[in-house]
């Protein structure tokens with residue numbers, strides 16, 4: 295008896311019906327009514343499987359299957375069910391419903407593991423509501439404190455702390471942080487979100503490292519002037535130097551010899567924003583990522599220096615504000631080889647790969663042995679209604695996750 299893709303599919307489809315938007319995809323932002331409905335669905339499935347469910351003070355859902363030795367460290371698996379705007383059905387839910395199907399299979403076979411198993415749903419991985427991603431896992435790993443997050447406000451001015459009142463939680467924020475030795479391992483099953491597995495026709499990717507990312511907001515200050523009456527040599531135009539900076543940021547990304555660095559300006563705002571006024575303020579964001587911490591740090595420094603240089607040459611003031619920084623992280627060699635062993639046992643091909651997106655595992659990897667299993671994404675599309683992984687392509691992921699769980703949690707069967 296192996297994990298059953300049809301049962302998994304039923305759970306995935308039930309979740310995908312929640313928060314559907316007319317323009318396509320789902321909108322399940324953290325702690326909104328759609329997310330609450332999704333949470334209820336998952337909690338219902340967990341209880342149906344006999345898991346004891348605890349929702350911690352920041353909303354992380356932890357469903358526990360008791361082990362023979364209840365005091366031994368937890369074998370943890372999980373992901374998220376919140377989404378981006380017009381999000382897909384697989385990014386996140388695969389890593390929640392997958393472990394639940396693993397638990398269901400263990401139940402069917404009457405297997406009692408030595409270690410307790412927990413399936414976790416982390417709060418606000420995507421960060422679209424409170425503008426900080428991987429909230430739940432960051433707090434659990436001790437990387438963000440309650441005081442840093444409680445006051446974060448959404449677009450309507452509702453704070454994270456206030457939004458949490460919509461759900462029943464237990465314990466204090468301090469108790470969210472994992473105790474030393476509490477967790478034995480963490481594994482996240484996830485869709486790849488790029489097309490490498492598909493191109494190489496590989497059913498499984500074993501993640502070696504997760505990218506680090508730096509998000510910053512840059513402001514370039516010029517002076518608003520009449521576009522007709524102000525001679526060219528009397529202007530302090532904020533947009534022209536900003537445009538140079540944008541081009542340089544792309545050049546820096548392109549010039550990485552390892553081709554692992556990516557740098558993006560995805561937002562740009564020009565004030566006052568009128569056709570006949572010299573721009574006085576330009577605000578733009580940078581998103582810079584690399585799986586090598588050294589490479590990322592070097593690129594961040596190069597960009598900061600370039601901004602200062604261009605601003606100096608053009609005589610404009612500037613400001614660089616750090617919004618978010620997540621360090622690149624190498625995943626546990628022990629877990630990677632456990633996943634590889636499971637693939638060999640099942641005669642499933644695999645390849646080592648890196649994750650170009652940040653995940654809850656980025657935080658968990660700092661507090662326990664952590665690993666990620668990727669299954670292919672059609673065309674590499676993600677964060678889009680077109681996100682797709684065929685059910686048949688998730689099946690190997692479920693089977694590998696099941697074997698990995700048995701290996702980590704220990705069983706006599």
Ligand SMILES: [Zn+2]
Pocket residue numbers: 374385386419484653
């Ligand atoms: Zn995800």
